Amino acid sequence: MRKHLAGALGLAALAAGSLLHPYEATAKMSRQDFGKTPDGAAVSLYTLTNQHGMEARIMTYGGIVVSLKTPDRAGKLADVVLGHDHLDGYFKNSPYFGALIGRYGNRIGGARFSLNGHEYKLAKNDGENSLHGGTRGFDKRVWGAKEAGPNTLELTYLSKDGEEGYPGNLSVTVRYTLTDANELRIDYTATTDKETVVNLTNHTYFNLAGAGEGDILQHQLTLNADRFLPVDKGLIPTGELRPVQGTPFDFRKATAIGARIGQNDEQLKLGRGYDHCWVLNPGPQGMAVAAEVHEAKSGLILQVLTTEPAIQFYTGNFLDGTIAGKGGKMYQQRYAFCLETEHYPDSPNKPSFPTTSLKPGQTYRTTTVYKFSAK
Ligand code: GLA
Numbered sequence: 156m157r158k159h160l161a162g163a164l165g166l167a168a169l170a171a172g173s174l175l176h177p178y179e180a181t182a183k184m185s186r187q188d189f190g191k192t193p194d195g196a197a198v199s200l201y202t203l204t205n206q207h208g209m210e211a212r213i214m215t216y217g218g219i220v221v222s223l224k225t226p227d228r229a230g231k232l233a234d235v236v237l238g239h240d241h242l243d244g245y246f247k248n249s250p251y252f253g254a255l256i257g258r259y260g261n262r263i264g265g266a267r268f269s270l271n272g273h274e275y276k277l278a279k280n281d282g283e284n285s286l287h288g289g290t291r292g293f294d295k296r297v298w299g300a301k302e303a304g305p306n307t308l309e310l311t312y313l314s315k316d317g318e319e320g321y322p323g324n325l326s327v328t329v330r331y332t333l334t335d336a337n338e339l340r341i342d343y344t345a346t347t348d349k350e351t352v353v354n355l356t357n358h359t360y361f362n363l364a365g366a367g368e369g370d371i372l373q374h375q376l377t378l379n380a381d382r383f384l385p386v387d388k389g390l391i392p393t394g395e396l397r398p399v400q401g402t403p404f405d406f407r408k409a410t411a412i413g414a415r416i417g418q419n420d421e422q423l424k425l426g427r428g429y430d431h432c433w434v435l436n437p438g439p440q441g442m443a444v445a446a447e448v449h450e451a452k453s454g455l456i457l458q459v460l461t462t463e464p465a466i467q468f469y470t471g472n473f474l475d476g477t478i479a480g481k482g483g484k485m486y487q488q489r490y491a492f493c494l495e496t497e498h499y500p501d502s503p504n505k506p507s508f509p510t511t512s513l514k515p516g517q518t519y520r521t522t523t524v525y526k527f528s529a530k
């Protein structure tokens with residue numbers, strides 16, 4: 156009730172240009188019970204709100220972004236991420252909706268890699284390959300949680316030595332911050348007691364016209380990348396860094412996602428659309444604008460900034476209309492896009508790719524910002 160009233164008043168005040176609205180300096184967080192996992196672990200749902208009424212709901216199961224409501228051009232709050240209303244939906248039917256992905260985001264070819272002369276075998280959960288950390292990756296774990304500030308939720312997870320086949324006890328901290336600049340900022344850190352590989356990301360499915368409100372083919376995308384990684388039929392990078400110039404993978408100028416997605420292109424066919432990793436052009440100081448998406452009807456703009464060297468752009472190719480999401484809406488193919496900031500897939504098997512190894516004494520540290528505005 157309070158939230159509802161404050162939201163309405165806050166937006167009215169914002170529209171009137173007044174600073175004296177109820178959200179003034181009232182960034183805040185609350186917690187509620189969200190149910191239990193099948194093995195009985197309690198799951199909490201945190202609601203973070205900023206002074207413009209933007210709201211992020213994040214749960215401790217999978218560190219999943221359950222909803223993200225941001226003001227559109229008219230000041231109306233729209234939920235722009237796919238997911239479920241209830242916890243159960245995430246156990247039954249969720250292709251990583253909103254989830255934290257680890258220990259290794261995207262694929263490791265042949266579900267194996269070698270480190271220091273020792274071969275590690277992983278679960279083959281995607282044909283012959285290992286995808287998104289294996290059978291029970293970080294997206295299917297209950298994370299510890301604490302409020303680390305008025306609008307910062309800190310999640311922690313200890314991935315034990317040998318879990319899903321990976322070496323080393325990996326201690327992971329992910330901080331979600333909802334800033335008053337309408338950004339959802341994600342800071343990842345990790346340390347290990349034995350050399351391992353790490354590639355953490357977030358797998359939120361966005362639709363800037365609103366979750367379940369049609370496909371994303373008219374969204375305009377810009378990617379700050381001169382090259383992308385072609386894949387084989389198992390979606391493992393071949394090792395080539397291919398220039399985007401002259402291909403349907405060139406998003407250096409804003410282009411509708413759907414403009415070329417149906418072209419007779421070998422890579423688009425292999426991916427059933429876009430499901431590839433783009434190599435980001437280096438930014439001036441680490442944190443670069445990697446991507447920008449604009450949706451004309453809502454006026455919403457999403458910018459993705461990251462310290463990571465690459466981004467996986469995925470167009471919901473495997474959604475097939477069989478999942479009923481929030482509000483009972485059916486999620487059809489291309490009803491969302493993902494922009495997963497990351498290191499290159501299969502890096503542990505590709506010595507020419509930037510390394511994803513983490514040694515004892517080192518700290519893995521990356522930041523990604525999803526920034527919203529409207530025009
Ligand atoms: C990533 C992968 C896709 C697919 C989705 C989840 O984006 O690259 O191939 O697995 O996750 O369905």
